[in-house]
Amino acid sequence: MTEQWTVVVPVKGTAEGKSRLMPERSAEERLRLAEAFTLDAVAALRAARTVGRVIVVTDAGSSVAARLRETGPGVEVLADPGRGLNAAVASGIAAAGGGPTAAMLGDLPTLVADDVDEALDAAHAHPLAFVADAQGSGTTLITATGSPAGTATALVPRFGADSAERHRAAGHVALTLGPDSTLRHDVDTEAELQEAWRRGVGPATALVLETLSPPAASAPSSRR
Numbered sequence: 771m772t773e774q775w776t777v778v779v780p781v782k783g784t785a786e787g788k789s790r791l792m793p794e795r796s797a798e799e800r801l802r803l804a805e806a807f808t809l810d811a812v813a814a815l816r817a818a819r820t821v822g823r824v825i826v827v828t829d830a831g832s833s834v835a836a837r838l839r840e841t842g843p844g845v846e847v848l849a850d851p852g853r854g855l856n857a858a859v860a861s862g863i864a865a866a867g868g869g870p871t872a873a874m875l876g877d878l879p880t881l882v883a884d885d886v887d888e889a890l891d892a893a894h895a896h897p898l899a900f901v902a903d904a905q906g907s908g909t910t911l912i913t914a915t916g917s918p919a920g921t922a923t924a925l926v927p928r929f930g931a932d933s934a935e936r937h938r939a940a941g942h943v944a945l946t947l948g949p950d951s952t953l954r955h956d957v958d959t960e961a962e963l964q965e966a967w968r969r970g971v972g973p974a975t976a977l978v979l980e981t982l983s984p985p986a987a988s989a990p991s992s993r994r
Contacts, residue, residue: 774822775890775913777815778862778873780855781808781828795982802978805834807957808876809841810972814952815874816844817883820890825865826876827858859927870894871925872913879975880952880966889913889953892945898924900942902934904954909933911953912942 782804808826815821823844828835830849838847848865850858859873872890893899893913901911914925928936938944947954950969957966971979 772820772891772894773870775820775870775872775893776823776825776866777821778859778866778871779808779812779815779824779826779876780850780858780862780873781826781832781834781876782850782855799982801833803975804877805837806972806974806978807879808834809837809974811874811876811878811881812838812841812845813972813974814878814881814883814886816841818886818890819883820887823866825862827862855929856927859929863925863927869916870913871916872911873925873927874911874953875909875929875956877956877958878910878952879957879971880955880969881972882952885947885952888951889945889947892947896943896945898940898942899945900934900937901945901947901951901953903956904949907932907934908956909937910956911945912937 812824812826815824823846825846825848826835826838827848827850828838830847835847838845846865848862851861863871863873870890870893872893889901889911890913894915896913897915899913900909902908903910909929912925912927916925926940928940934944952969955962955966955969957963966975967979
């Protein structure tokens with residue numbers, strides 16, 4: 771049996787993490803939506819057969835941390851060191867120990883387990899790999915096969931502007947996933963949120979969208 775993956779998910783526990791998403795909305799509404807994205811993404815990871823452990827790095831006192839602690843076994847919450855996105859990811863990687871390790875962004879409200887499995891199955895063939903976002907310039911997932919006896923020190927996060935090229939330059943192989951893979955569709959803007967509705971968001975995101983007043987869209991779509 772192929773060894774399961776540990777997946778690190780960094781989550782900014784404040785509304786500032788989604789400042790470009792519905793800027794006309796209140797900080798509380800944006801925070802609720804960002805938390806829902808994370809809950810749906812983590813639920814997809816927990817349902818994936820390739821994933822054995824999820825480490826979420828976030829503000830230990832945030833509401834999303836409290837909700838994640840209630841999700842059950844297989845999900846751990848690690849305190850964010852507070853030095854930015856890549857430092858948060860690096861702390862989660864260090865906590866993962868040996869074996870196959872990945873880091874995935876949490877703003878994937880349409881994510882489904884089958885797409886996670888497709889990517890991680892393919893990643894086993896490469897010491898280092900990554901998944902580019904739908905635009906091709908960003909990164910949603912990085913992986914390192916690691917070693918059962920060692921640590922995944924080779925997995926160095928380079929998230930941020932033009933991260934796809936920076937991960938490629940560092941030796942990560944781009945995984946070939948179809949354009950409809952939910953692992954490629956992160957949500958940072960209003961247009962991307964509209965596209966997520968069309969594709970079908972997870973139940974936590976759908977619930978928040980349905981309770982916004984006025985509604986953020988006329989017909990949000992959910993997989994429920």
